[in-house]
Amino acid sequence: MITFFKVENFKNLVQLQVEFGRIGVLIGPNGCGKSSLLQSIDFLRAFFMPSIDLYLYEKGWDYKDLPNVRTGKRNISWEVHVELQDPRDPERRLLFEYGVTLQPQLTLASEKLYLTDGGERIQVVDRKGKELRIRSNKQEKLNYMGFFNTHCSVIATLEDEDEDYYEMNLFRRFMTNIRSYLFWDPKLLRGRDRGSHSELGSSGEHLATVLAHLKNKEPEAFAKLLKRLRTFVPAISDISVKGGKGWGWKEIVLHEESDRNELTLNSRQISDGILRLLAVLTFRYSSRRPLLLTFEELENGVHPQLLKELVSVITELTQLKGVKTQVLMTTHSPYLLDEFIDQAESVYIMEKGQPLGGAEITRLKDRKDLDLAKELYSQSLGELWYTGLIGGNAGGTGK
Numbered sequence: 001m002i003t004f005f006k007v008e009n010f011k012n013l014v015q016l017q018v019e020f021g022r023i024g025v026l027i028g029p030n031g032c033g034k035s036s037l038l039q040s041i042d043f044l045r046a047f048f049m050p051s052i053d054l055y056l057y058e059k060g061w062d063y064k065d066l067p068n069v070r071t072g073k074r075n076i077s078w079e080v081h082v083e084l085q086d087p088r089d090p091e092r093r094l095l096f097e098y099g100v101t102l103q104p105q106l107t108l109a110s111e112k113l114y115l116t117d118g119g120e121r122i123q124v125v126d127r128k129g130k131e132l133r134i135r136s137n138k139q140e141k142l143n144y145m146g147f148f149n150t151h152c153s154v155i156a157t158l159e160d161e162d163e164d165y166y167e168m169n170l171f172r173r174f175m176t177n178i179r180s181y182l183f184w185d186p187k188l189l190r191g192r193d194r195g196s197h198s199e200l201g202s203s204g205e206h207l208a209t210v211l212a213h214l215k216n217k218e219p220e221a222f223a224k225l226l227k228r229l230r231t232f233v234p235a236i237s238d239i240s241v242k243g244g245k246g247w248g249w250k251e252i253v254l255h256e257e258s259d260r261n262e263l264t265l266n267s268r269q270i271s272d273g274i275l276r277l278l279a280v281l282t283f284r285y286s287s288r289r290p291l292l293l294t295f296e297e298l299e300n301g302v303h304p305q306l307l308k309e310l311v312s313v314i315t316e317l318t319q320l321k322g323v324k325t326q327v328l329m330t331t332h333s334p335y336l337l338d339e340f341i342d343q344a345e346s347v348y349i350m351e352k353g354q355p356l357g358g359a360e361i362t363r364l365k366d367r368k369d370l371d372l373a374k375e376l377y378s379q380s381l382g383e384l385w386y387t388g389l390i391g392g393n394a395g396g397t398g399k
Contacts, residue, residue: 001326002041002292003095004081009073010043010066011036014358017079018348022318024328025340026361027385028350028392033359034330035182037350038294041328042180044080047153048172052106063104068358075109077101084170092117096171100153107150115167124168125154136164179290186301189275190267192249198288200279207275208250208267210282212241218287225285228313232277232306237262239278252278272301277310283325284313293317295329304335311339334382341381349392364390 006017012033026034046055056063067074079099086092095116101109113125126133126142130150133142148154155172158165181202188204197206198213215222230236235256243250254270256263280298283289298314299307317325331337340347347364367390384390 001083001324002080003083004079005041006079007037007040008077009068009071010040010076012068012352012359013037013040014068014071016359016361018361019363020326020328021345022324022326023315023343023346025337025347026328026330026350027332027337027347029352029394032350032352032392033361034350035296036359037361038180038182038296038328038330040078041292041294042178044078044175045178047100047108047111048156048175049152050156051151052102053151056106063106067104070358074104075101082171082174084174086170094167094170096167098171108153111153113155113168113171117167127154137166138164174291177291178294179292180294182294182296184276184279184300186272186275189272189279190252190270192243192251192267194243194247194249196247198286199290200282204275204279207279207282208241208243208252210286211239211252211278212243212250214282214286215239215241218285221285221287225281228281228284229274229277232309233274242266273303273306276301277306280310280313284317289317289320289323289325291323292326292328295327297332298329299331299333299336304333307333307336308339311336334380334386336382337385338380338382347381349390351391362391 001022002020004017004019006015007013008015012031013036016033016037026037028034043055046052049055067076077100079097082096082098084094084096086094097114097116099110099112103109108127109129111125111127112123114121114123122135123142124135127148130147132145132148132154134145134154135142155168158169158172160169162169179199179202181200184204186204188201189207191205191208193206193208195209196213197209200206200210211222214225226236226239229239236254237257238255240253240255241250242253252267252270254265254274256265276298283293298310302310314327314329318327337347344365345363349362349364351360351362353360385392
C-alpha cells in the first residue's frame with residue numbers, strides 16, 4: 001500500500017504531501033483539491049503503460065491543463081513510498097521509494113527507485129533524461145545501461161518473470177493494479193454490455209459482464225455477493241444476467257419477492273443506488289481485487305441508512321486475507337463520515353489554502369481539539385464537520 005505520497009505542480013496541488021493508512025476518507029469544500037489528489041495518485045499508472053500519451057488519451061486530458069496555472073512551472077513531480085508483502089514470503093516486507101518527474105514533452109526528466117529490504121536501503125534505478133543506471137539481483141551496484149526511451153518507466157519494460165528484477169516487478173504490479181473510480185455514470189452501470197470482463201470500467205462500464213463472469217466462473221463468490229446484497233435490500237431474491245454465457249449482449253435482471261408473485265426488474269428499472277451497491281460488492285467478492293482503489297463520493301444515490309453497511313464492505317476490502325486492498329475516497333456526506341467516528345486516523349481534511357500555496361491537507365487525528373469537539377456534539381463526526389469545527393468547510397478555510 002501507499003504509505004507516503006507527495007506531488008508537486010499537479011492542477012491545484014502546488015506541493016502536497018500526506019501519509020496514508022489502509023483506508024483514507026477525504027473531506028473538504030468543492031475545489032479544494034480532493035479529486036486532484038486522487039487523480040494524481042491514479043496518474044502513477046501512466047508511467048507503467050507503453051506511453052504516457054496513451055493514458056492521457058484514455059482520460060481525455062491534455063498535458064497543458066495539468067500543471068498548476070499559478071506557479072508558471074511546467075514539470076510535474078511525484079514521490080511515493082509503497083510497502084508490499086512478498087507473495088512468496090508473507091513475513092517479508094519490502095519498502096519502495098519512487099520518485100519521477102514528467103516534462104511537457106511527455107518524457108521523464110528523472111526517475112529513481114530505492115528498495116529497503118531487511119533494513120538495507122539500496123538504489124535500484126537512477127535515470128536522468130535518457131541516461132539510465134539500474135541494479136539487478138545479480139549485481140552489487142548500479143550499472144550504466146546507456147540511453148533509454150523516456151516515454152515510460154524503465155520498470156515497465158522488464159520481463160514479468162525475470163528473477164533478476166523480482167522486487168521491481170512486484171512494484172510494477174502494484175502500480176498497474178491501481179484503479180480509480182471518480183465518477184460512476186448510472187447510464188453505464190445499467191447499460192447492456194458484451195464481451196468478457198472481470199473488472200469494472202472506470203466510469204461504471206461492464207457491470208453486467210462482470211456479474212456474469214462472477215456468476216459463471218466463481219459461483220460461490222456470487223452466492224456470497226447475493227446474500228450480502230440482501231442485507232441492503234431484503235426483498236431481492238436473485239440476480240440474473242440476461243444473455244447467458246456467450247459473447248452476446250448482457251443485461252442485469254433483479255428478482256424481487258412479493259406477497260403474490262416474483263417481480264423482475266430489468267437494468268432500466270433498477271435504482272442508481274442498488275447499481276452502485278452491486279458495483280462495490282463485485283470488488284468485495286471477486287478474486288481479482290485491485291491493490292489500490294479510489295472512489296469519488298461513493299455514497300451518491302445510496303440511502304443514508306445503508307451507509308453503515310456500505311462502509312463495512314469497504315473496510316472488509318482492506319482486511320481480507322491475501323490481497324488487502326487500500327481504499328481512498330472522497331465524501332460530502334456527514335452520514336458517511338459518522339461511520340469513522342472512532343477512526344480519526346483515516347479522515348483527512350482538505351482546504352483550498354492560499355492562492356499561491358495551493359491545497360492543504362490535515363489528518364483529523366492531529367486536531368488537538370478533536371476529543372472536546374466530539375463530546376460537545378454527542379459523538380457525531382458528521383455534525384462536527386457540518387458546524388465547521390473541524391474545517392474543510394464550503395466557502396471558508398475552517399481555520
